Amino acid sequence: MKRKGILSIVRTNPQFITIENLNIKGMMRSKRLANSFQQIGLGNIVDWFKIKCQDYGIELRQVDRFYPSSQICSDCGHTQPMPLNQRTYHCHHCGMIKDRDINASINLKQATDYTVIV
Template identity: 40%
Template sequence: PDFKPLPKTNQSVGIDLGITDFAILSDGRKVDNQRFTTKMEQKLKREQRKLSRRYEQAKKDNRDVRECKNYQKQRMKVARLHERVAFQREDFLNKRSTELIRHYDPICIENLNAKGMLKNHKLAKAIRDVSWSMFIEKLMYKAKWYGRNIVKIDRFYPSSQLCYVCGHRDGKKSLEIREWTCPACHTPLDRDVNASRNILAEGLRLFETTQP
């Protein structure tokens, strides 16, 4: 497709991707996490249980599931529910990525190791649900289409440990700690907004080194 570069907005942004909020922007805006599969989960569980029961019944009756109308009907119902979740997520990611591409340049994000994070069983489901990898992919190709810049920050950059105001490094904090006050300059900090502002500062620093 033939896309024209978007006009300059002279607005840059840092994005911290999260689970409670889908994305936290360096201007303080938080994008709600729609949690598609979570919303549909009860319904999906119920319909999948029905599907399992019909499968077991067919086996008990020694019938081929391909010929069981009830089983096939239920299988289609479960497939449609999965499809609806996928469609809603795709639509959400498309709208959010397009909105960011229209308004900001450069866009600074962490180079997340989503695959590695999925090994954390406590968070895996929530991470899969927010689809960070798919979102970053969309940002990348839309940036190419519209002449925008995406700057990826090293995943080991301590964005949540630094105070964005004075740069004081306060060490790792457990995920329960959402707000704190910088011991050096006494600025009250919101964990995610602070991280996104540090991502922006580091992203702009890297971006400037690549400019002629």
């Protein structure tokens, strides 16, 4: 995500934005992941969100990095393992089918356990 991408989110003037507390240092130990993060500059994204949320008066929430946003069904709350290569969430409990990232985003929006960082 580029800085422009962050601005386009912030400019929709949401009540709040929830981000994950990603273990960037841990992920940097993986050579392949480290390479792609350097390309998109993920290390700066959280800082950019902080600055822009402050500018626009938006609450910035961060969920714990162990919050399993990808593994929870955003419809029924069922939890199941989601290997990284699985791009679609197909709930074994209620049958919901959603794109992995969209499902995770809905879970972040619905999260009740978070820290307000801005």
